[in-house]
Amino acid sequence: MANVNVRNLPDEVHRAIRIQAAHHGRSTEAEIRDILERATKPEGRVKLGSLLASIAREAGGLTDEEHSLFESARIKSPARAVSIE
Structure with a gap:
């Protein structure tokens, strides 16, 4: 740490x-x-992937099954900052 x-x-x-x-x-x-x-790490933070998936669902581009598939495959660990060393 x-x-x-x-x-x-x-x-x-x-x-x-x-x-x-x-x-x-x-x-x-x-x-x-x-x-x-x-x-x-605010509680109400919307992650980009989740936002795009919800937009696609609302637009009729993803079924509930497809959304569940993406959700289960999503990496749930917090993102790390890029190291430029």
Whole structure:
């Protein structure tokens, strides 16, 4: 896993995160991880493949059986950022 250092974080922000972490019963570090995960993986996010499949279904291009086939073949793991090294 990666490590991230955040420099010049305002004291008020750090204090607010510490308080929020205490309310959730976890460490400040765990709270920051949760905040970052929620920010980058919102629950209502529509993935491109799912969107295209739903458009095709609505347009009459896919039957329920075809849609189920695509859904079962879809890779469900989160996408990873491209490495340009």
